[in-house]
Amino acid sequence: MNDRLIYLDHAATTPLDPRVLEAMMPFLTGMSGNASSIHQVGRAALQALDDAREQTALVLNCQPKEIVFTGGGSESINLAIKGVAMALRAQGKTHLISSAIEHHAVLHALDYLVEYEGFSVTLLPVDRSGRVNPVDLAAAIRPETALVSVMYANNETGVIQPITELAAICHERGVLFHTDAVQAPGQLPLDVHALGVDLLSLTAHKFYGPQGVGLLYLRRGTPLAPQINGGAQERRRRAGTENIAGIVGLAKALTIAESERPSHTARLRALSDCLIDGVLARIPHSWLNGDRAHRLPGIANLGFACIETESLLLLLDQRGICASSGSACTSGSLEPSHVLLAMGLSPDEANGSIRFSLGRQTTESQIETLLDILPDLVAQLRAVAPCA
Incomplete structure (x- = not known):
């Protein structure tokens, strides 16, 4: 990566850690080798796969056999949601619950089940701070509810959901609970027993691992219909030859992220507080989107009245500063963020908001550079297209 570049889009993807590449x-x-082959090269691959499974299980505080390796976060999420839904449909469990601010991997998986498989879905609202009210979840659960899926922390605003409380409500009513925890490693605890979740999705490239590999934690005994059919890999839960290099990288990256989490989060919190306070103090008619207290330390979603996000992002890019309008999976879309709209922002407010996501390489001097540049860019755009 260009040393002069200021990369503030870590929620989209993180650079590969050299220690991970070395592993x-x-x-x-x-x-x-192929981990399913019985010769010595295959056995070496199998040993590496088993070691990686044990390492990830230590971080998640689960059994190694409860780990299913996948091709990434979206596959893990689809496997969790569709897999549980298909497995429980014969029992009359045809209702699913999620929230209005989920990643599109969740929302589109739910859309598929509604359109093609006859399921019904309830999307829980969020308040202005971006959080789900547990009371709303309790009221939405029906006898036919199979699964609830609510993300651990939002990828656009960083807002953290009360996962432990939501999962407890589900279990009191005999309902399974899944969480998209893709943004959490290195910033939040991942102990699946403390969280109380039945299924949890991760992807390596969000915590300085390789792209194209992820995992699903599947609590022992949780019913799951495989979504990729073929061989007997991953205990017949996900067919296909395992990506040994990617899985080794995931395990190494996850282990590092957890071991460095206390110092990493403290540093990110100080940097993001500096960014938020600086923007609010220096730029009139600006605001922070989402709950400031219940927020990942590495994400600051900031709004600016009377500007268009795309124009500001282009000006920042010309200055060597990389940020985003939200999820990388919807880049190029002219529609306002569904997350910000669900939080009660107007389309104009949503279209004037930018996500800055910080990481290991982010420095105090980079934040100061951004704060020196940003006010002038906002003023420049407002001068060209003033508010009506």
Whole structure:
């Protein structure tokens, strides 16, 4: 990455940690066998797979056999939601619950089940701070509810949901609970027993691991219909030859993220507080989107009246500053963020909001550079297209 570039889009993807690459290299440059083969090269691949499964299980505080490796976060989410729904449909469980601010991997998986499989879905609202009210969840559960899926922390605003409380409500009523925890590693605890979740999704490239590999935590005994059919890999829950190098990288990255979490979060919190306070003090008619207290330390979603996000992002990019309007999966869309609209923002307010997501390489001097540049860029755009 260009040393002069200020990269503030870590919620979209993080750079590969050199320590992770080092762990992966033997499986990228040497003989990387198929873990299903019985010869010595295959056995070496299987040993690496087993070691990685044990390492990730230690971080999540679960059993290694409760880990299912996938091709990324979206696949993990689809496997969780569709897999549980299909497995429980024969029992008359045809209702699913989620929230209005979920990642599109969740929302589109739910849309598929409604359109093609006859399920019904309830999307819980959020308040202005971006949080789900547990009372709303309790009221939405029906006898036919199979699964509730609510994200741990939002990818656009960083707002943290009361996952433990939501999962407890589900279990009191015999309903399974899944969480999209993609943004959480390195910033929030991942102990699945403390969280009380039945299923949890992660993807490596959000915590300095490789792209194209993820995992699903599946609590022992949780019914699941496989969504990829073929061989017997992953205990017949996800067919396909395992990506050994990617999985080794995921395990190494997750272990590092958890071991460095206390110092990492403290540093990110100080940097993001500096950014938020600086923007609110220096730029009139600006605001923070989402609950400031219940927020990932690495994400600051800031709104600016009388500007268009795309124009500001282009000006920032010209100055070597990378940020985003929200989820990378919806880049190019002219529609306002569904997350911000669900929080009660107007379309104009949503279209004037930018996500800055910080990471390991972010420095205090970079934040100061942004704060020096940003007010002039906002003023420039407002001068060209003043508010009506």
